Amino acid sequence: MATFHTVHQGRFHVHTLPTDQFRTRHLVAKLVTPISRPSVTPTALLPYLWLEGTRSYPSALAITRRTDDLFGAVLRSGIGKRADRHIAEVYLSVPEEGRLEGAAGVFEEGLRLMLEAVTDPLVEGDGFAKGHVERERGLHRRRIESVFDDKIAWAMERALAEALAGLPEGLPRLGYAEDLDAVTPDGLYAAHRRFLQEAEVHLYAIGAFGDPSALAERLLTAWSSAIRQAGVDGADRSASGPVEPVPVRGGEPKRVVDAQPVQQGKLNLVYRTGIPYRADEYPALLVANGILGGFPHSKLFQNVREKASLAYYASSRVDALSGLVLIQTGIDPVHRDRAEAIIVEQVRALQQGEVTDDELSFTKRGLVNQYRQSLDVPAAVADIHFGGVLAGRVRAMDELMDAILAVERQDVVAAANRLQLDTVYFLRGEEGNANA
Amino acid sequence: MREHKDPRLGHVLYQETLDNGLNVYLLPKPGFQQTFATFTTHYGSVDSTFRTGGDEDFITVPDGIAHFLEHKMFESEHGDVFRDFARHGASANAYTTFDITSYLFSSTQDVYENLEILLDFVQDPYFTDENVAKEKGIIAQEIRMYDDNPDTRVFYGLLKALYHVHPVRMDIAGTVESIQRIDKETLYRCYRTFYHPSNMVLFAVGGFDPESAMDVIRTNQARKSFSEMPRIERDRPKEPPSVNHPRAEARLAVHQPRCLIGWKDPDPMPAGPQILERELVTGVVLDVLFGRSSDLFDELIGEGLIDQQFSWEYERTPEYGYSVVGGNTPDPDALAERIERHLERARNEGLDAEAFERCRRKSIGRFMAALDSPSYIARHFASYLFRGADLFQTVEILERLTLADADRRLREHLLPERRAVSVVLPKQA
Numbered sequence: 001m002a003t004f005h006t007v008h009q010g011r012f013h014v015h016t017l018p019t020d021q022f023r024t025r026h027l028v029a030k031l032v033t034p035i036s037r038p039s040v041t042p043t044a045l046l047p048y049l050w051l052e053g054t055r056s057y058p059s060a061l062a063i064t065r066r067t068d069d070l071f072g073a074v075l076r077s078g079i080g081k082r083a084d085r086h087i088a089e090v091y092l093s094v095p096e097e098g099r100l101e102g103a104a105g106v107f108e109e110g111l112r113l114m115l116e117a118v119t120d121p122l123v124e125g126d127g128f129a130k131g132h133v134e135r136e137r138g139l140h141r142r143r144i145e146s147v148f149d150d151k152i153a154w155a156m157e158r159a160l161a162e163a164l165a166g167l168p169e170g171l172p173r174l175g176y177a178e179d180l181d182a183v184t185p186d187g188l189y190a191a192h193r194r195f196l197q198e199a200e201v202h203l204y205a206i207g208a209f210g211d212p213s214a215l216a217e218r219l220l221t222a223w224s225s226a227i228r229q230a231g232v233d234g235a236d237r238s239a240s241g242p243v244e245p246v247p248v249r250g251g252e253p254k255r256v257v258d259a260q261p262v263q264q265g266k267l268n269l270v271y272r273t274g275i276p277y278r279a280d281e282y283p284a285l286l287v288a289n290g291i292l293g294g295f296p297h298s299k300l301f302q303n304v305r306e307k308a309s310l311a312y313y314a315s316s317r318v319d320a321l322s323g324l325v326l327i328q329t330g331i332d333p334v335h336r337d338r339a340e341a342i343i344v345e346q347v348r349a350l351q352q353g354e355v356t357d358d359e360l361s362f363t364k365r366g367l368v369n370q371y372r373q374s375l376d377v378p379a380a381v382a383d384i385h386f387g388g389v390l391a392g393r394v395r396a397m398d399e400l401m402d403a404i405l406a407v408e409r410q411d412v413v414a415a416a417n418r419l420q421l422d423t424v425y426f427l428r429g430e431e432g433n434a435n436a
Numbered sequence: 437m438r439e440h441k442d443p444r445l446g447h448v449l450y451q452e453t454l455d456n457g458l459n460v461y462l463l464p465k466p467g468f469q470q471t472f473a474t475f476t477t478h479y480g481s482v483d484s485t486f487r488t489g490g491d492e493d494f495i496t497v498p499d500g501i502a503h504f505l506e507h508k509m510f511e512s513e514h515g516d517v518f519r520d521f522a523r524h525g526a527s528a529n530a531y532t533t534f535d536i537t538s539y540l541f542s543s544t545q546d547v548y549e550n551l552e553i554l555l556d557f558v559q560d561p562y563f564t565d566e567n568v569a570k571e572k573g574i575i576a577q578e579i580r581m582y583d584d585n586p587d588t589r590v591f592y593g594l595l596k597a598l599y600h601v602h603p604v605r606m607d608i609a610g611t612v613e614s615i616q617r618i619d620k621e622t623l624y625r626c627y628r629t630f631y632h633p634s635n636m637v638l639f640a641v642g643g644f645d646p647e648s649a650m651d652v653i654r655t656n657q658a659r660k661s662f663s664e665m666p667r668i669e670r671d672r673p674k675e676p677p678s679v680n681h682p683r684a685e686a687r688l689a690v691h692q693p694r695c696l697i698g699w700k701d702p703d704p705m706p707a708g709p710q711i712l713e714r715e716l717v718t719g720v721v722l723d724v725l726f727g728r729s730s731d732l733f734d735e736l737i738g739e740g741l742i743d744q745q746f747s748w749e750y751e752r753t754p755e756y757g758y759s760v761v762g763g764n765t766p767d768p769d770a771l772a773e774r775i776e777r778h779l780e781r782a783r784n785e786g787l788d789a790e791a792f793e794r795c796r797r798k799s800i801g802r803f804m805a806a807l808d809s810p811s812y813i814a815r816h817f818a819s820y821l822f823r824g825a826d827l828f829q830t831v832e833i834l835e836r837l838t839l840a841d842a843d844r845r846l847r848e849h850l851l852p853e854r855r856a857v858s859v860v861l862p863k864q865a
Contacts, residue, residue, distance in 0.1 A: 021467040023446075024805045061734040068729045070792045072801030095801045142743045142764060144690040151584050260689045261863050264580040296518035296528070306516065309573030312581055330581050334449060358519070365525035365545075372544035373527075375471045376810065 002313035003396050004204070004385055007216045012224040015385060016205045017378075018212040025107050025207030027092045027114065027416040028360065029223075030386055031199040034240055035086035035168050041175030042183060042191040045140055047077035047088040049188065059112065060135075066113060069104040071095045071329030081173040082390055083243045083321035087187035088195070090114055091379065096208060107207075111219075119196070119226040127185030128192070137180050144177045151427065155266035156328060159425035162256045165269040169322050171247055181205040200240070202389065204382035242392025245323025248274040253421040259430045263331035266427040269323060269343060271325040273418040278393035281418075282320075283403040284411035288419075289318045289325055290348050290363035291412065297362050300327065300344040308342055310335050325419055350416040357410055368401045422428055437650050442828060445807060449828065450646045454654060456662050457634025461817065462649055463641040465810060470811040471642030473551060475558050477819040478637075479630035480535040482755070488629050490667040497626060498617040499603075500610015503532040504575060505623055509539065509558060511567050517557045526550045532687045534604050534782040535753050537630075537817055542811070547644045548652045554593045555638070555656050561627045563620035576612045586860045590694040591684050594760060594858035596698045597684040601673040604756050605680075633657065634665040641810045672755065677702030679856045687863040694860040695768030697775055699850050701757030707824030709833075715752050716799065716833050717845045718759060722748040723795040724787050724842070725850075726761050732778050741771050753823055757851065768859040779850050786843045791854065796837055803830045 033043065057063045073094040080087040094110045097289050116348025122129045159173065172191040203223060209215050249272065275285050293300035293316030303312035314329040324402040332341045374380035375397065388394035396401070440449040450462040479501060485496045509530070512516045521528040526543035534777050543550045582588040594606050599605040610613075640649060679700055705711060726732060736742040746763035766769045806812045813827070820827045821833045 019467075022808045024808055043500070059727065059734070060737070061731070065794065069797045071799075072798035072805070074805075093805060095804050131738075138740045139737070139743050146743075146745070146764065148689040149586050149692060151689075152581075231799065261584045262689050264577060269818040274691040295522060297516070302516075305574055306570075309570045310577070311576035312574055317798065330577055336843060358523070362522035366522055366527065369525040369527060369542075369544050373542060375469045 005144070005212065005216070006017075007220055009220050009224055011200045013201065013219045013389075014203045014205065014223075014226070015217045015382070016209070016212045017381065018209050019206065020208040021376070022207060022378065023096045024093045024378075025096060025209070026205070026380050026382075027111060028203070028204040028379065029090045029114070029118065030202045031088045031118075031195070032085050032202070032390070033195060033199050035081060035084055035171050036120065038169060039191065040086065041179035042170050042188055043195060044079045044173065044175040045084050045183065045188060046195060047079055047090060047193055048136050048140065049128055049132060049192070050090065050117045050121055051077050052136060053129060054116045055120045055122060058122045058129075063113070063117065070110055073106060073110045075110070075117070075305060077117075079107065079173055080095055081171075082387065083245070083319075084168040085240075085243060085390060088199070090118060091117065115222060115226055119230040121192070123189065124185065125186075127189045130185050133183070133185045133188060137183065140174070141177050141180055145371075146174075147407065149172070151260075151262055151264070151266060152328070152330065155268050156326065158256070158258060158427070159270050159423055160270040162254055162425060163324070163423035164246065167246065192254065193230065193232045195334050196227050197233070200226060202386060204299050204383065204385070206378040213349060233290060242278065243321045243390045245276045245321070246272055248272045248418075248420050249422070254423045256423065257426045257428060259428050261430050262427065263429065264330045265336060265429065267329050267331055267336060267339055267343075268425045269421065270326040270423040270425070271327075271347075271419040272422045273325060273415070274325045275323045275418055277320045277323075279390035281415055282345045282405045283400065284319060284415040285409045285418070286367055286408065287363055287404060288412045288415040289316055290367055291355055291359045292316050292325075292416075293327060293328070295366050296357070297366075297403065299310070299349065299359075300329070300343065303342050303346055304329055304339060308338070310339050311340070314343075322392055336426060336428070344421075346432065347416070347421075349420060350357055351413065351419070353409065353413045355412055360409060360412065364404055366404070367404050371397055371401055397416045437646070442563060444831065445828060450650065452654075454633065454651060456655050456657055456660075457632070457665050458657060459637045459821070460650065460653055461637065461639045461645045462614045463639075463813065464644060464646050465642050468810060469544045469775045470542050470645040470810060470816040471547045471640055472540065472763045473638070473640035474556055474814045474818055475554050475635050476536050476538040476539045476639070476822075477630050478535070478635050478822045479537050479626070480533050481672055482534045482603040483820075484603045484606075486629060487669050487671070493635040494669075494671045495622070495625065496816060497622055497830050498630055498711050499606045499608065499614040500575070501618055501626055502537055502621065504571065504618050504789055505613060505626055505741060506530045506532045506537050506539075507575060508563055508567065508623060509561065510563060512560055515561045517553070517722050520553045520557070524549045524553065526553075529839045532608055533819070534608065535786050536816065536822060538815070540814065547642075548648065551640065551649060551652055552656050555653065558631065561631070562623065563623045565620060568618065568623065572615055572618075575609060575615055579607070579609050579615075581610050582607070582609065584688065586688050586690045586694050588717065589688060590762075590858050590860045591760070592693055593684040593686055593860070594696045594698045594750070594856060595758070597678050597856035597858055598758055599699050599756070600676055600680040602675040602756055603672070614725060628663075629666060629668060633662060635668065637821055639641070639814055639817050656835050658838065676757070679854065682856055684858040688859050688860050689863050690860065691862060692764045693766065693768050693862065694763065695765045695771050696760050696762035696858045697772055699854045700856070700859070701752070701849065702854065705752065705757065707754045707822075709825050709829065711752050711754065711823045712820060712825035712827070712829060713748055714835050716830065717837055717841050718752070718796050720749040720792065720799060720834075720850065721842050721846050721850070722750060722759060722761065723785065724791045724798070725782060725846075727795060730791065732775075735772070735773065740764055741767060741774065768857070768861075776852060776855075783847050783850070787839060787846060789839055792839045792842055794833055800831055800834050803834070807842050808855040
């Protein structure tokens with residue numbers, strides 16, 4: 001099975017995966033720093049500002065027209081968060097040149113544009129261009145606000161903010177709307193240069209490359225020198241160890257209720273496990289979560305939805321790097337207590353080893369199917385590898401799948417018993433609302 | 437089994453129509469781990485009034501029943517169908533649109549077993565009073581979830597504004613009230629009418645051997661007996677060409693208003709390749725006018741009237757067609773006004789030739805890239821087939837598209853008298 005080949009130079013890492021499976025070539029840049037309260041909002045703005053304009057393509061419009069001309073190449077950016085790391089991402093995909101007339105060289109052109117966006121943005125004086133900062137100030141405010149408008153996402157964001165209050169893991173990926181008034185073109189540009197000086201930089205190249213090792217060396221040289229030049233003083237300052245899971249804490253779970261004029265209530269439960277991604281018991285945690293709520297055959301779907309008819313969705317997932325298990329469901333608010341009792345009962349059953357042979361084998365097969373399918377999606381292959389890099393243990397896809405298949409009932413029970421209920425969050429309708 | 441080689445797209449598509457009328461298409465994709473298969477009936481939420489050959493009268497069924505039926509297919513006499521797929525490592529799902537219902541799985545192992553499970557469960561309805569009653573609670577929560585979703589609400593609001601009587605104006609899942617009227621007898625009647633193999637398509641794409649897959653499907657179908665092919669007659673109220681209401685409004689617990697502007701095609705259009713041609717030319721027109729590389733997009737972002745969610749789409753079936761443009765905006769009426777002024781100029785001056793060429797090439801590149809996604813292909817292939825069109829003609833149609841075609845389309849379609857606006861505003865606290 002295909003695996004990445006990696007070359008390093010200090011904090012710069014290039015991972016290549018040559019394959020002729022796709023009609024597109026992909027390059028993903030992931031620039032990582034620890035997330036922190038003072039820098040959260042400026043850092044979150046950076047990847048969006050990068051696509052507002054470069055020295056050669058001085059506006060968002062010029063960049064978009066350039067990529068359109070490259071046969072609809074896609075150049076996108078965004079901000080991500082994995083546990084306590086803040087990750088600025090830029091993503092490029094370009095149609096395979098051989099299949100389109102007149103498309104020779106489009107990948108090279110795309111690469112050049114992408115590197116320029118990150119390292120040579122349009123500057124006025126000592127800052128980003130004023131107009132670009134103004135546009136992004138407004139757009140970013142709306143990015144933050146739109147989380148509120150999506151009640152499923154909002155309820156999970158609120159649950160996590162409560163569960164992780166005071167921890168860097170609890171900071172919102174996009175930062176805070178109230179910080180936006182204070183950002184300036186000069187301040188953001190300084191933040192940009194600091195970021196480039198401190199970030200760990202990972203590049204993923206996936207596609208039909210003629211000479212992948214030459215490409216890797218070329219990318220490594222081009223990106224490391226351009227990023228060092230664009231940093232504060234050309235020196236590297238990166239120092240961060242592997243990501244650790246959120247530590248478990250004792251005591252009673254936190255209970256939080258919000259009210260909004262909504263039709264459907266959202267009941268979310270956050271569990272801490274303290275199990276790190278790199279641990280040998282991590283695959284057992286994946287299986288335990290799968291049995292609990294990862295699939296339609298799982299306990300939550302079967303009991304909350306199919307038996308009690310209370311919800312359309314009822315599921316759980318593992319946040320791999322923070323070691324959290326997150327349960328979410330949408331219910332009629334009048335059924336809140338019943339739904340919570342059923343959910344808690346499913347976790348208890350799992351912890352006491354009430355796991356059938358079918359549940360165990362279906363879940364293992366389902367997880368393996370998900371990992372194998374991800375091999376068909378370039379961005380997913382890169383993400384899974386990258387999670388391993390951050391956690392300090394890269395498992396080859398085969399290794400991870402073998403480990404899942406080797407999980408036994410007692411491993412599942414042991415992992416399930418690491419689940420500690422941390423926070424119960426409920427979003428309900430308002431008083432006077434018929435559905436409150 | 438017939439073979440259609442497409443050297444341009446670099447694939448071979450296999451096709452066979454079985455004795456029972458089922459149309460099977462197989463698209464092997466060497467190198468891919470997964471196989472993605474869909475079993476699709478030409479039956480969606482708009483098929484609410486119908487009769488078959490033997491019936492005297494048309495029957496009108498409750499709104500949301502096609503979607504309800506889709507849910508109920510996953511329960512069989514021996515239990516839950518998800519477990520059958522889970523046993524073979526497959527992930528299964530289904531969805532209902534205005535005009536189709538599609539059942540699907542994706543798996544990286546046991547592909548032939550999973551193909552049989554797919555065929556068997558969709559061809560074995562099992563409805564009881566109890567399991568129908570139980571589903572009402574689940575679907576009611578699905579509807580409530582969408583009730584709180586501003587993007588869904590503003591979209592359905594637009595269709596209600598555009599259409600007077602055509603059932604495309606009704607939510608696909610129906611309403612919490614309409615689904616209460618669904619019972620097992622009506623479900624069986626819908627099933628018998630629309631789930632005959634001759635009204636269905638099986639499509640599979642991914643890493644499998646086409647000969648073996650076709651054998652499995654052939655043998656499976658030959659084992660079963662079906663009634664004669666029903667002659668389905670769908671009855672539609674006559675939809676006037678005009679829009680129903682120029683403006684629709686709803687209030688929700690959101691920070692940002694939403695605004696969608698829609699234009700209605702007044703003409704029915706027979707099923708055939710022209711449906712895809714119409715979609716592609718309209719898509720390029722909309723991309724030139726409203727896409728991310730348009731002057732307007734850039735200006736509206738600069739003025740703070742839109743954000744990056746601003747987008748367009750065009751949908752065309754033989755019965756109806758509409759364009760939609762819009763997204764989040766602080767001032768829906770100002771946005772609608774700006775767009776109308778922009779269109780007025782475009783209708784007078786025509787589209788910019790350079791922008792047209794850029795968008796046409798982009799569409800070709802994006803389609804080629806989408807072919808890397810088995811799920812994209814699987815989700816679109818059957819849908820176009822029922823509309824008489826071949827998804828894989830996309831590139832050749834785009835290649836012969838001209839600026840004159842695009843200008844003509846702009847001037848006949850994006851007209852103020854065919855337009856409605858739908859807005860969602862923040863609910864006052």
